[in-house]
Amino acid sequence: MSTKNKCPFGKRVLKLLKGIAGIFIKIWKHPRGRVGLIILLVLAFCAVFAPLITRYDPYDVTARCEKGLRPSWEHPLGTTISTGQDIFSMLIYGARVSLAVGCITGLCIACLGCLMGILAGYVGGWVDTLIMRIVDVMLVIPTLPLTIVLTNLFGKSYFMIVFIFTLFGWVGLARVVRSQVLVIKNSNYIKAAELAGAGTWRIMTRHILPGVSHLVIMSTCLTSAGIMVAEAGLSFLGLGDPTAISWGKMLAEVQSGGAMLFGYWWWIAAPGIGIFLAVFSLMRIGMALEEIFNPRMKRVSSGYKLFKSLNSSYIQEVFDSMNDEDRPETDPGREGGQA
Amino acid sequence: MSDKALVRVEHLNVFFPVRGGLPFEKKKQVEAVCDMTFEIRQGETFGLIGESGCGKTTLANAILGMRPPTSGKVFFKGQDLYALKGKDFKALRRDMQMIFQDPLSSLNPRFDVLDIISEPMQIRGGFSEEEMEARTVELLEMVGLSKEDLHRHPSDFSGGQRQRIGIARAISLHPAFLVCDEPVSALDVSVHAQILNLLMRLQKELGMTYLFISHNLAVVKSICSHMIVMYLGKAMEWGPTDKIYKNPVHPYTRALLDAVLDIDVDNKKEKKLIQGELPSPIDPPKGCRFCTRCEYATEKCRTEAPPTVKVEPGHYCACHFAEGCVSEA
Numbered sequence: 001m002s003t004k005n006k007c008p009f010g011k012r013v014l015k016l017l018k019g020i021a022g023i024f025i026k027i028w029k030h031p032r033g034r035v036g037l038i039i040l041l042v043l044a045f046c047a048v049f050a051p052l053i054t055r056y057d058p059y060d061v062t063a064r065c066e067k068g069l070r071p072s073w074e075h076p077l078g079t080t081i082s083t084g085q086d087i088f089s090m091l092i093y094g095a096r097v098s099l100a101v102g103c104i105t106g107l108c109i110a111c112l113g114c115l116m117g118i119l120a121g122y123v124g125g126w127v128d129t130l131i132m133r134i135v136d137v138m139l140v141i142p143t144l145p146l147t148i149v150l151t152n153l154f155g156k157s158y159f160m161i162v163f164i165f166t167l168f169g170w171v172g173l174a175r176v177v178r179s180q181v182l183v184i185k186n187s188n189y190i191k192a193a194e195l196a197g198a199g200t201w202r203i204m205t206r207h208i209l210p211g212v213s214h215l216v217i218m219s220t221c222l223t224s225a226g227i228m229v230a231e232a233g234l235s236f237l238g239l240g241d242p243t244a245i246s247w248g249k250m251l252a253e254v255q256s257g258g259a260m261l262f263g264y265w266w267w268i269a270a271p272g273i274g275i276f277l278a279v280f281s282l283m284r285i286g287m288a289l290e291e292i293f294n295p296r297m298k299r300v301s302s303g304y305k306l307f308k309s310l311n312s313s314y315i316q317e318v319f320d321s322m323n324d325e326d327r328p329e330t331d332p333g334r335e336g337g338q339a
Numbered sequence: 340m341s342d343k344a345l346v347r348v349e350h351l352n353v354f355f356p357v358r359g360g361l362p363f364e365k366k367k368q369v370e371a372v373c374d375m376t377f378e379i380r381q382g383e384t385f386g387l388i389g390e391s392g393c394g395k396t397t398l399a400n401a402i403l404g405m406r407p408p409t410s411g412k413v414f415f416k417g418q419d420l421y422a423l424k425g426k427d428f429k430a431l432r433r434d435m436q437m438i439f440q441d442p443l444s445s446l447n448p449r450f451d452v453l454d455i456i457s458e459p460m461q462i463r464g465g466f467s468e469e470e471m472e473a474r475t476v477e478l479l480e481m482v483g484l485s486k487e488d489l490h491r492h493p494s495d496f497s498g499g500q501r502q503r504i505g506i507a508r509a510i511s512l513h514p515a516f517l518v519c520d521e522p523v524s525a526l527d528v529s530v531h532a533q534i535l536n537l538l539m540r541l542q543k544e545l546g547m548t549y550l551f552i553s554h555n556l557a558v559v560k561s562i563c564s565h566m567i568v569m570y571l572g573k574a575m576e577w578g579p580t581d582k583i584y585k586n587p588v589h590p591y592t593r594a595l596l597d598a599v600l601d602i603d604v605d606n607k608k609e610k611k612l613i614q615g616e617l618p619s620p621i622d623p624p625k626g627c628r629f630c631t632r633c634e635y636a637t638e639k640c641r642t643e644a645p646p647t648v649k650v651e652p653g654h655y656c657a658c659h660f661a662e663g664c665v666s667e668a
C-alpha cells in the first residue's frame with residue numbers, strides 16, 4: 001500500500017523522461033534536425049570539456065614571447081597579436097559563455113513567458129488585462145537603446161544581460177501561450193476534469209502545461225539562437241562582461257587587435273564560424289521541432305521561416321496554423337428532427 | 340422511489356452580457372436560459388428538445404454547477420447546489436457527469452485511453468495503479484471497446500468509439516445523474532442506434548438518471564418518459580412524452596412533429612413547417628418568444644407573455660391559445 005502514493009509520482013517522472021527522450025528521437029529522425037542536433041552536441045561537448053580539449057588558458061595574457069603566431073600544431077589557430085592568447089582555446093572557452101548565455105536566457109524566457117501566458121489565459125479577469133497591457137507596452141519599447149542604457153547603469157555582467165534579455169523577451173511567447181491556453185481552457189476535457197472535481201493546480205499541470213509545452217520548447221530553441229546573436233552584438237559593441245571571453249568579445253578584439261591589418265583571416269573566421277554553427281544548429285532543431293509538432297508547416301520555405309523568425313512574427317504564425325488543425329472537423333451528420 | 344425528484348430546477352435564468360455596444364447604451368444580454376422550472380425524477384430519462392442555439396448546453400452546464408446562473412436555484416438530491424462551497428460542492432457534484440456533444444474535443448489529445456478514463460479515479464484518489472487499470476479495462480469492456488485500446492490515443496479512434504470512451508469516463512465513478520448533451524448528433528447516422536442502445540443498457544445496469552438533450556424527436560420519443568420543448572431559452576411545452584406526442588398543443592411542438600412526419604411518407608395531412616430563422620437571443624421578441632414564426636400569432640402574442648396552461652394532468656403549455664386546445668382535445 002505504500003506504493004499507492006509514490007508510484008504515480010515516480011511513474012509521472014518516468015513518463016516525462018520518456019516524453020523528452022521521445023522528442024530527441026524524433027529530432028534525430030528528422031533529416032535536418034539531426035544535423036542541428038549533432039552540431040549542438042559537439043559544441044556543448046566542447047564547452048563542457050574545454051580544459052581537456054585545449055591545454056592553454058585563454059585568459060593567460062602573460063605569454064609575451066608568443067604574440068601573433070600563425071597557425072601551427074602547437075597553436076591550431078595561432079595567437080593574438082597584442083596579448084599572445086591562444087585563439088583556439090579562446091574559441092573553445094568562448095563556447096561556454098555564448099552557449100550558456102543563449103540557453104539560460106532561452107530557458108528564463110520560456111519559464112517567464114509560459115507562466116505569464118498561462119496566468120493571463122487561465123486566470124483571466126484583471127490579471128489577464130494587466131498582463132496584456134504590460135505586453136502591449138513592452139512590444140513598443142525599443143530594446144537595443146534601453147539595453148545599452150541599462151547595462152551602463154547596472155554594470156556589464158552576464159547576469160545583467162540575461163536579466164535584460166529575459167525582461168524584454170518573454171512578451172512574444174506569453175501572447176502565443178495565452179491564446180493556446182484560451183483554446184484549451186474552453187475545451188470539453190477541462191470541463192470533464194472539473195466535473196470530476198479536479199482543482200486548479202491539477203488542471204494547470206496535467207492539461208494546460210502539457211498542452212502548451214510544444215510551443216514553449218520550440219520557442220526556446222529559436223529564441224536561444226536569437227539571443228546568441230544579440231549577445232555577440234552587445235559584446236562586440238563592448239557592452240558585454242569585460243572579464244569573460246565570448247565569441248562576440250573575440251570579434252571585438254579582432255577589430256581592435258588589428259587582425260585585418262595583418263591578414264590574420266583565421267582569427268576573424270573562428271568566432272564567426274562559432275556563432276554561425278551555434279545559431280544554425282538551434283534554428284535547425286527549432287524548425288525540425290515545429291515540423292514534428294505541426295506537419296503542415298513543411299510547405300513553407302525555410303528562407304521565409306528565417307526571415308519571419310528574425311521578424312519574431314514566426315511563432316505566432318506557426319501557432320495560428322496549428323489552431324486550424326486542432327479544430328474538429330465539422331461533420332455533416334446533424335440530421336435532426338427538423339430538416 | 341421512482342417519483343422522488345433527483346434534480347429540481349427553479350426559475351433558472353442564465354444571461355450572458357454582450358460585449359461592445361455604445362458606451363451609454365443600455366447593456367444588452369443574451370438570454371440563453373430564461374425562467375426554467377422542472378423536475379427530473381430518480382431513474383427516469385428526461386428529454387430536453389430544442390433547436391440549435393436555444394440554450395440546451397447552457398442549461399445543462401448550469402445544472403451541473405459549471406455555469407453559475409444569473410438567478411434561480413438548482414437542487415440536486417434535495418441540496419441547493421450553488422449554496423454549497425468548496426469541498427461540499429465538489430462532493431455533491433461528483434454524482435453528476437456529462438457526455439459531450441463533440442466527442443473529439445472532450446478527450447485530451449495528449450492522453451491515452453487509460454489516462455482519460457482513469458482521470459476521475461485519480462482525482463478522487465484512493466485507487467492504486469493496478470486497481471485503476473483493472474477498472475478501466477472493465478469499463479472499456481462495458482462500453483464495447485477492448486483491452487488492446489488501453490494505450491491508444493483519441494486520434495486513433497472513430498467518432499463512435501470516441502463517444503464510447505467519453506461514456507466510459509462519465510460512468511467510471513458510478514454517477515447518479517448523467518447529462519447526455521446530444522451524444523449522437525456529431526456522429527454518423529449509422530452509429531446512432533449503437534450508442535443509444537449502449538446508453539440505455541448502461542442506464543438499466545447502473546440505475547442512472549439521464550437528462551437527454553437532443554434535437555431529434557424520434558429519439559426522445561423512444562427513450563424519454565418526460566420532456567421539455569425549449570425555444571429561445573424558454574420552455575414551450577412540457578410533460579410526459581407520450582401525452583405530448585399524442586396531443587401536441589403548442590404550435591412550435593406541432594411544427595416540430597410535422598417536420599418529422601414529413602420524412603415518413605407523402606401523407607395528405609397539411610404540413611405546418613416552421614418558417615423563417617431563429618431570432619437572435621439578444622433582444623428576444625417581447626411577449627411569446629415564438630411569435631415571429633408562429634402562424635397563429637396575434638397582437639396579444641407579440642406584447643404579452645403567455646400564461647402557463649394545464650392541458651392535462653402533468654402536461655403544460657405556454658401559449659395564449661392553449662385553452663382552446665384543452666376543450667378541443
Ligand SMILES: Nc1ncnc2c1ncn2[C@@H]1O[C@H](COP(=O)(O)OP(=O)(O)OP(=O)(O)O)[C@@H](O)[C@H]1O
Pocket residue numbers: 355356369371389390391392393394395396397398440620
Ligand atoms: N460563454 C458564452 N458567452 C456568451 N454567449 C454564450 C456563451 N455560451 C453560449 N452562449 C449563447 O447562448 C445561446 C445558447 O447556447 P447553447 O450552447 O446553450 O445552445 P445549444 O442549445 O446547446 O445549441 P446546440 O444545439 O448548437 O448545441 C447561444 O445563442 C450562444 O450564443
Ligand SMILES: [Mg+2]
Pocket residue numbers: 395396397440520
Ligand atoms: Mg449544445
